[in-house]
Amino acid sequence: MSAALLHGPLLEQTGVFGGNALLLTGPARVGKRELALAVAAQHNCSGTRGMYGEACGVCPSCRALAAGAHPDLLLVEPRATTATGKAARRKLIPIGAVLAGRDKGREYETHVFEFLEVRPTFRRRVVVVDGAEHLGQEAANALLKLVEEPPHRGLFVFLAEDPRSVLPTIVSRSARLGVVPAPDRALERSLALGGEAPDAELIAFAAGRAGVLGAREAVRAALAGAAEFTGALERGLLTALEAAERLEKHWDPAWHPEALRFVWRACPAHERARADTALEALQAALEAYASPSLSFQVFALRVREAFGLED
Template sequence: MIWESGMNILGHQRILELLPRVKAQTFLFTGPEGVGRRLVARWFTAGLNCEGGFPPCGDCASCRLEAHPDYLEIAPEHETKTGRRARLPQIRLEQIAPRESEEPNLLDWITTYPRFRSKVAVVDGAHFLGEAAANALLKVLEEPPSFARIILIAPSRELVLPTLVSRSLEIGFAPVPEALLQQLTSDPEVLAYAQGAPGRVRWALEHPAEFNRLVSRTQGLLEAVQAGPAQTLEALKLLGEVEGALPYLGQRLRAHFAVESPAYKAALEALARAQEADSAYVSEDLVQTWLALKLSQL
């Protein structure tokens, strides 16, 4: 059940104690990917609608639902119409406001009365809102229905339009301590990959073949660095096929180089610049070629 997973949250106790007490209607959940921001949003929805209030009981009519009618998630589209991965994920205007296409949208949904007590709309990836979509969302942030809560999710406030940030209460999510993550696994490789994010632990445990591919291709890249730029580029292209590869590569560099060495610092700097370029939608081939050259020179 969607709410069952939303009631088993690792860490974030301060946030779970704070949310039921605050009167804000619009929130900005910031923090690392996989750290638990969506789970807390579902937990918050469950508590707002639970017959017994907070913490949600998990047994009443509202808590037992597999797909809650008073909860909506809007997320950027990561595929093009042809099914290929989009270089520029975006939340479109049609996802936020009614258009001629009659596609389900946030504004129509949130203005209808809830089945229980409160509606919660989550804009997952608020930093991917297009200008038109953000302006449409701004209208409901200024005067949300009394029964509605809106949660924006983004890595940081700096990535979200200031007009949206100024109308939101920011709730910052920190990485979860490893001692708590050990409730999920004792595998040191998985814990190193997680970097304090329970969602990443669960992904690795649920997709062992994909995780093992990530580990082996990262090791292959580190070995290819010694052979030259052509071999490094080939290994980088293979690694780039795996989701979340660059952040994990950064972790493995610590084991590959002496932490205090100039090579380690140069490798981290090159990796950071590559991630910035990737976020700015610079050509993927160009980024990989540049990074391969830099790493092979260390």
């Protein structure tokens, strides 16, 4: 997806940014990660810039980035802490992400401190912290010195949905830029440039969030699954329960809840509100490790009720 097409005016600002830390904020999937990579590209590019100051796309640095193997880029993400050994409960970027010596569980392959000590291969080492709201206090404290005086002019790009949930010590040291949804036509053009056929449903679902296009196969599958499930509810109890089983099998927690709400968007508001309550109950049950097959069956029954479809 073309960052220049989607967020050109922002790239004009990031391209000439001379500080040590940027904080990009905006809704989930709006394209913050793609923008951060475009910033890393800008600050390492040796080619001719585009009209928004975007990276050339063809120099050795740009090619390394496109191949997903840029030596000067470090992406730091939260790890799901597992107190019980089961699934994820809480997301956290621990101090072990910053200092190798504190990474007892060897959770991170590369650590911020050690990464910045090494001279850049191209121009500037870039640390992208995706999920800055999950920085633990200890990790944030360890980062402060690096953010203030990064070795070899390193650049930090913090990404967060809500700046209010990021530790103030990080916010106050960063230049903040808001990433807003792109116009539909920009998403359409971006899709076309990628050689994809027009997809009005995908564009409507994306609602300007470029990150949705990057996950378009999963999104299309979730939309198809949500439509199939919702259609089956009307065709009797047994069909509904079978549909619940299929939904369970293909359930993608990242996309199915939103896909269901999208499919229900044309329903009357009071019905939608009840279906939404059922969906929230399903998600809560799954998080609490209730029996999935039972939870999905109950969900199907409750959504049938919500839409007034009981036999």
